Amino acid sequence: MTHHTSLRPLRSHMNARGVAACIVPTADPHLSEYLPARWKTRAWLSGFSGSAGTLVVGGDFAGLWTDSRYFEQAERELAGSDIALMKQRVAHAPEHLAWLSARLHAGAKVSIAPDMLSLAGARQLRATFDPAGIELLLEDLPGAIWSERPALPTAPIRAHDPAFACATRAARLAGTCTALHDAGATHHLISSLDDIAWITLLRGSDVEYNPVFLAHLLVAADRATLFVPSGKIDPALRAALAADGIMLADYADITAACAALPADARLLVDPARVAVATLAALPASVQRIEASNPSTAAKARKSTCELDHWREVMARDGAALARAFRQIDTRVRGGEQLSEMDVDDIVCAERAREADFIAPSFATIAGYAANGALPHYRATPQHHAPLQARGLLLVDSGGQYLGGTTDITRVWALGETTSEEREDFTRVLAGMIALSRARFPAGASGPQLDALARAPLWAAAADYGHGTGHGVGYFLNVHEGPQGIRPPVPGGALVALEPGMVTSIEPGLYRPGRHGVRHENLAATRTCAQSEFGTFLEFETLTLCPFDTRPLLPALLDAAARAWLDAYHARVRTLLAPRLSGGDRDWLEARCAPLAAA
């Protein structure tokens, strides 16, 4: 039974403040993907625990906007409350804004917490509300009535093991200072947690899956101040940070520190990654220079050292998965009763046996049959399916290792498959291979290449509703910018895929109620040719794990794709076999057999 907080106290507080509607987004002061409990206000008020959604509470209505990934879950979790599920068409789109402005009269007040709203988000709100005469009140009304609000997380902050860090803190800081100087700034405020972890070479565990910690970083030409809750950094690390030019201050003092900036300061900020509250007291005379955090681009271009560690991590991750998948494959085919929850347990347990493994990099998606058609499915103790010795099992999982982050999706035939399953399985693989073997000119962006992965699906009048790839951090966030592979959208960024960037390649195909297919590898961009037409790049596939060739229809792959797959399997076998033994090794050899012999 889901817990619903009564909306009555909030409504009476809204009444007292003359507020017609209160927007409760899914956000924190760092605009992170995963929130600490303290900012799970929307989940606390509504009972809806999904990772994306916006609650709007009015005097006589309350609605929860979320997208198709969460319709089922939201319906279940909102049942019994008076909150209506508002089905959002596009993920992450602020569709509640147009809804609200069409329904509120001029002069009405709408509140939102300023520590859960980026500068860019505030601008978008004003652009919608101003023409309608709606007033925006930047005030945390739910926070004011949340008596048992969780405290800030207290997990310790540690240095990234120097054996894996591949950089010195002083060099990272110097690079940041150069970048802020180049941007014409005197100061640079960073609130995005992965940027801060990357610059400081620190890691934490304040949120699920991402090894980051709550902080702000204020960099000036000659010094930097890290704002963290006190007590999370031990004296030795504090001294080491000081030696590198990083002083500590309390997490709560960032607003005051911004208020105390010199009147003629020029502050570099990323409007999408800094909250309104953080800059609430910034002197009006301080000039804001708005741009992406320079560390975001620098962090995305992985160094040779980082990629070397990552390749070793991939071999470990691949060996762990070979053991896990062999176990699932043989036990289910052997008639044993396993569930999607068991898949998650087995995969996590095998990864945990590998050296330098820290934690999963996201919640495992183990979707059997129809559950595989839900791209963001998560089996829970309450809701999960038993596996049967037929059909397809989709497993999307990943690990955080000291030497890199992994994210991989494989689809396993647990026995007989339908011809539709085999065709879908093969066409998605054709798309994954087409993009994986593409070469492209330096300067090409992910949106420019996205169609290469989709064309084999389009040929069969099929498509998928998610992006084709996302950047991945180095022992950092599994979703990392700035690059991405997705269809171009009006006004959207076109970030070039640069050498060293690590990006997922993961086309899919989902048949609601029947099955889902997604094949995902991580790939590093590297230079492959220089010609009179310039520099050309290609992908180096990093992920090492066989694809199930049993449900494959080789006739649907062209000769080049078949050759790519055989070469990939030969490489996987060479690199993983020495790390496996006995039945695991036999299973790997069978799975890596070339297609002709398959």
Place this chain on the structure above:
Amino acid sequence: MTHHTSLRPLRSHMNARGVAACIVPTADPHLSEYLPARWKTRAWLSGFSGSAGTLVVGGDFAGLWTDSRYFEQAERELAGSDIALMKQRVAHAPEHLAWLSARLHAGAKVSIAPDMLSLAGARQLRATFDPAGIELLLEDLPGAIWSERPALPTAPIRAHDPAFACATRAARLAGTCTALHDAGATHHLISSLDDIAWITLLRGSDVEYNPVFLAHLLVAADRATLFVPSGKIDPALRAALAADGIMLADYADITAACAALPADARLLVDPARVAVATLAALPASVQRIEASNPSTAAKARKSTCELDHWREVMARDGAALARAFRQIDTRVRGGEQLSEMDVDDIVCAERAREADFIAPSFATIAGYAANGALPHYRATPQHHAPLQARGLLLVDSGGQYLGGTTDITRVWALGETTSEEREDFTRVLAGMIALSRARFPAGASGPQLDALARAPLWAAAADYGHGTGHGVGYFLNVHEGPQGIRPPVPGGALVALEPGMVTSIEPGLYRPGRHGVRHENLAATRTCAQSEFGTFLEFETLTLCPFDTRPLLPALLDAAARAWLDAYHARVRTLLAPRLSGGDRDWLEARCAPLAAA
């Protein structure tokens, strides 16, 4: 010897008006691609006759900005003048603006003719000049000193033959009225000539190649006024237009008509297609609603009737080209001495033999060997190459017919070819076929698909610097918006390819000093499938003319591409053979032989 107008009179007029620099763009009041002589101010002043370029005249400098297509020609034509050639990196980019604003001091005045500047262009100028404190003077200084300026063209305007028009004028006008009403407007000003020709079902010959006429069209809810130079429309057509609700006014009266709009009018205008001068006297109270002309989108979606005529035109055009190419092929291989000029003559002469042919749709590009590497090459009596019985001849040409406009590029091996020529020839064809046989979801834009044509070239570290495709008009402009197939650019439009749109597919590959390859067909977008994933579209190739399979390396094409090519050639043979006889027919049969037998 090129004629250079002395810059002295202009400079003394600039001096009198206190102007530091005068910008002379390549533009007219309709922002057309081809200009009437009256607006060829830049060519008159500089002597540079290319189709793109901007002249900037200052007190002690004069520069002509143009892009790499025209470097050679500009160098030749500017020789002996004191105008410097400024090599522009990106075609059509206003790179002179940054140059000027870096060199002029605050308070300096820059002039430009307001009838050669769009509303959007003026905004761009102000965005660059305002921060630098540079003042913009909207005044035609060259026009004031141009004593023998050519008059407006006087060619008659005629109705599009009703047997080919496929629509009634009343219906087109009613559609335009509905669109302006839907946009919340009371009036709609149209200055783009192809939009006006399309709505009014009229055609003219005021400029080269495009069958349009100089005019503005002002549409109100219950009437329309066509502003054309008097004497170009005969009484019978005038009466027919009046019966359809279109009154005539003098071309020069458009500014006054805009000035006389009701104070509460809401005027729909396309800021990229209306000149500043045209709206110079618009009452300040008139609200401008800025959007693409609704006719631009409507015109792009060709009707079944239009496409039916077009298919017949393609058969005629293909038969004419088969005769022309057979003649060139056999005469050159037979040892006869022909030149690029002869190619142009032969192609035009064979087209002229076909019924309902009106004129070429653009200047033929016949580039032999190294000249084929110049994408916009034009052979002239002064500069052209003789053909030899080896290497590649690129021929890009097109015709205006009453029932459609054609644009086709073929590359012919005139004898022995090098392995580089054969590889390039084949890879470009692989790209053309890959895009031609693509299927894609409704809503996909050209920029989303562009990479499909480039991937086979990228694989060989090659690329081309132009777009992959442009829209084509129905007995109208050979370059027509709004759709296009080109790499996505930041802030660029993403126009969906809709059923009925006709677009060129023309990848290329250019080896400066050696050879060039481009293969071009026109293709109509059509629905091909409905599935649980939505509507899917594909291209119907309209162009009918064999590709030269003699230089082809079939091993570089995958099986699907080879099958596409054989099927295309079978269709070309079936549709063209009955229109040819004797040696022409034999030649066609040989050129259309399937690859296995080739």
